[in-house]
Amino acid sequence: ETGVTQSPTHLIKTRGQQVTLRCSSQSGHNTVSWYQQALGQGPQFIFQYYREEENGRGNFPPRFSGLQFPNYSSELNVNALELDDSALYLCASSMGGASSYNEQFFGPGTRLTVL
Amino acid sequence: LAKTTQPISMDSYEGQEVNITCSHNNIATNDYITWYQQFPSQGPRFIIQGYKTKVTNEVASLFIPADRKSSTLSLPRVSLSDTAVYYCLVGDMNSGYSTLTFGKGTMLLVSP
Numbered sequence: 001e002t003g004v005t006q007s008p009t010h011l012i013k014t015r016g017q018q019v020t021l022r023c024s025s026q027s028g029h030n031t032v033s034w035y036q037q038a039l040g041q042g043p044q045f046i047f048q049y050y051r052e053e054e055n056g057r058g059n060f061p062p063r064f065s066g067l068q069f070p071n072y073s074s075e076l077n078v079n080a081l082e083l084d085d086s087a088l089y090l091c092a093s094s095m096g097g098a099s100s101y102n103e104q105f106f107g108p109g110t111r112l113t114v115l
Numbered sequence: 116l117a118k119t120t121q122p123i124s125m126d127s128y129e130g131q132e133v134n135i136t137c138s139h140n141n142i143a144t145n146d147y148i149t150w151y152q153q154f155p156s157q158g159p160r161f162i163i164q165g166y167k168t169k170v171t172n173e174v175a176s177l178f179i180p181a182d183r184k185s186s187t188l189s190l191p192r193v194s195l196s197d198t199a200v201y202y203c204l205v206g207d208m209n210s211g212y213s214t215l216t217f218g219k220g221t222m223l224l225v226s227p
Contacts, residue, residue: 033215035217040219041219042217042220044217091158103161104161105161106157106158106159106160109156109157
């Protein structure tokens with residue numbers, strides 16, 4: 001069984017640029033959540049996708065958007081990057097629907113640095 | 116969303132039992148309690164989850180009193196590899212989507 005994988009591992013961008021981060025969910029999982037973790041803070045929920053539809057969103061602006069594909073892999077897109085977007089971006093997959101009762105399996109994250 | 120409060124840091128020695136207490140005074144009827152562990156530069160890892168009384172698995176125990184306003188994660192005989200940040204989360208099991216809200220967590224440092 002393959003765990004959650006994310007790419008790339010590290011990324012450096014400049015202000016105003018756009019970035020796409022990718023996540024492959026654990027085999028059999030149909031729900032993907034994205035989190036942003038700033039240094040020294042806990043992960044903050046960005047949004048969740050269940051069967052290719054966004055079904056929940058945290059307090060993040062519209063320039064944070066995403067997709068989930070038929071194979072349940074997912075992308076996180078961030079437009080007009082700002083310095084404060086520098087963080088570890090975590091993807092988590094789970095099974096069985098959108099309930100947060102289900103255990104979430106996290107990937108290793110993508111470290112984004114915005115200069 | 117129920118807010119959680121836990122110590123910022125704790126120190127322990129190898130072989131000791133560690134208890135991390137989390138306060139969640141405004142926990143709702145549908146809320147359950149989950150603990151995650153996170154090592155540096157890695158994603159969090161699920162440890163244990165419970166609704167009331169006591170839950171035990173192969174790595175930890177979770178104690179929840181009758182009023183559910185707090186919970187205690189118990190790690191038996193910690194080792195150096197248990198050095199990590201531990202997060203207490205409270206989530207609505209009937210929510211239509213993930214409402215996992217992470218605080219700053221408790222940084223546990225285990226020394227030889």
